[in-house]
Amino acid sequence: MSLFAIRDYRHLFSAQVIALFGTGLATVALGLLAYDLAGPRAGVVLGTALTVKMVMYVVIAPLAAAYVDRLPRRAFLVFLDVVRAAVVLALPFVTEVWHIYVLIGLLQAGSAAFTPTFQAVIPDIVTDESDYTRALSASQVAYTMESLLSPVLAAVALAFMSFNLLFLGTSAGFAVSALLVLSTRIPDARPNAHAKAWDRAAAGIRTFLRTPRLRGVMALNLVVASAGSIVVVNTVNYVRDELGGSQSDVAWMLAASGGGTLLAALALPRILDRITARTVMLTGAGVLLGGTTAAVSLMAAGLTTWTGTAINWTVIGIGMALVVTPTGKVLRASVAPNAIPEAFAAQFSLSHLAWLITYPVAGWLGTNAGFALAWSVLAALAGAGTAGALLLWPRHDGRRAVTGPAAPDATAPRLDRSTLSKAA
Template identity: 25%
Template sequence: MEAEAKEGLFKNKPYLYLIASQIVSNLGDWLDMLALMSLVAFKWNASPMEMSGVMLCMAGPMILFGPIAGVYADKFDRKKLMIWSDIIRALVVIGFVFATSLWHIYVLLILKGIFGALFVPAKNGKLKEIVSDDRMQQAMGISAMINNGSKIVGPMLSGVLVSTIGVTTAFYIDSFTFILSALLLIGVPKSLYEKEETEQPDGKKETMLQRMNGGLNVLKGLPVLFYGLFILSLAMLAIQIADSQIMILLRLIEGDPVDVAGYAMAASGAGVFVMSAIWSKKQPSSLAFVLALGLSLVGASIAITPFLIGLPMWMINLAFPTLFFIVGAGLGSIIVPFNVGVQKATPVQYSGRVFGTINSMTMLATIIGMLLGGVLSQLLGVTVTFIISGALLLVVGLSTFGAKKFLESRDPLAESDERIQGEAPSAAN
């Protein structure tokens, strides 16, 4: 496999099957996202707290099941876990068609999130198995491009489907994409290494809690990445304060809020897509600097957004996509370099737990942000909520600029990579 990977990613058949599965699955997620949000926000006229509840049910399972899912992704065959996750989510999505109240949506979103939490660390672990380290930068960049390219195509297709055929069609198509994704995963090989039970110095096997802590212990050996996780979590918290209330903000405009939301989502995806393409070919000289710059761009853009609401509709249709493109570009500069660094530094037998820990931490921050967004919007109004979100991101970004020299003087990422590869087995103890 190493020889095949070194010849080029597009000659690596297992990688092609895996990435094709991701294309189909990611596109399907965005096909039903706009339909679901439109159903809740406009047909059922959800309140700010109810909208936060929807977002909470999407993200909640990741924080609760992320670490456990990471353990299972390191213990069992990742291919089977991904296939079963796709099949079950396909069935769950069909349930949206028959939902008659908001609590039905909540339950279905929780079920979908549980199996999504299982899929993510299994997919990232499988990527580590089938792609060599010298191709990981390119592989992660392509993965991010696909993930965010779907945000460009998905909302546009969803808008067409919702307006011409109806919300129900989007849900059926999303269900089909999960089935197709599962079929593509058949071409991915089983695990390429032996999954052994890890033992403690006294000869006892690790407990579930010790296995769950293994991912965090690996990250602690990398100060720059550990701080990067902290920064990424804060960023997700602040972003979700605003993001969970975007549909509430758009209800204030006189035109069609669904169209504006679709344009904004697509522009945000385009911003991440562009930055993913850049970071897939270029290694940042300073991860801390890139994180700080990304946070500052996102913060400034979000803080400006509510001041656009009173503009004429033609200006809103131009200004919203522009700002959200900048938001996407900032996010791309945070997420892609961070994930590349984690993939390169993490041994394959720990990748499920490490990414399970990352997903859990970021989802915890996401949930807190969603709850804060609903509370702030209810108490202070949606305009003030967006300003608070943007200001918080700017503060974190400027703080990261200040911490750059300190972090890099303690442990440059290149040196950290070497050390963690050699010490990872003892880190989990």
């Protein structure tokens, strides 16, 4: 309750939730639009569109972090919401596949700049350590509630309207999000320690490469992307073509994964008070590896049942929450306060670089060579990521994480060893 008593956080959180639900409706609609335009090759279209999205995230997020302290952050966030609302309004009028790629590129360029800026604002508003941990969990719950409820809402809406109308819900969500951000008092960013734009953009990446626990996080990003790509890219064709389901069935299957994520996210705040983030995140990697392996086994055995798929999608959702939810806490404990924006931007970019690898595997290889082969490759990538995290993230990580260019300045509060050890 102390967290939501903070007015500015409450408004920002509400903006996040509303925009997420709009985005969730658009995600379902985009998959159905791809199927409407390309039929059995919808996986290729969706995989390509999501690859365009990842390219934008990988390239633009670090640049946004490099310049964000020079901009009024509230006005910048509002501008990006307005741009995204306008772009989404054009999606219902798409008649060619290439139109999807252009509009998704514009839309995700805005999201790539918005998300790391939004994430970096939160620690400036929620300063108490325990409240910040719960803010991270609340943010993950918001993502998972969107994953669970957006497909359900879409399934209900699709019984009464065309999927094109779902894009209108996304546009409205971005507009309301802009109004809520506009009502929030967001402090100016701390001055960045790096004068040159390239140094600013690369500083977060260098911190990840120098810090053992963050190298482990990089490996875990690959595990999340490998398992998540199966759900995000292949659910449409899998449900429609393998299981013979309807548009609403696609939405309900996506909701199964969101439900698993929600269950885990609700339980994590208390778990993270007692168990280290490393243990929780590596457990999540094991769950995701098990989920991808089960998907391959069921497909190879011809056991493509509704029940089996729903259970496996739920397991994957649980694993994703176990890895993603503690990541923000680890990042905050690994850098100085004035380096938080670039650290979040680096994680945003690096995590989506992993998706940039896995989306084409799920979309292109899954369509041209079959789900069994594509999912086998993704399971191998998940295994490599899990092994890499175990090797790169020391079991007893007592090393001070703030190094090099990210070292705190004389005016910044310092992070002591006990705080770092607790977070890791």
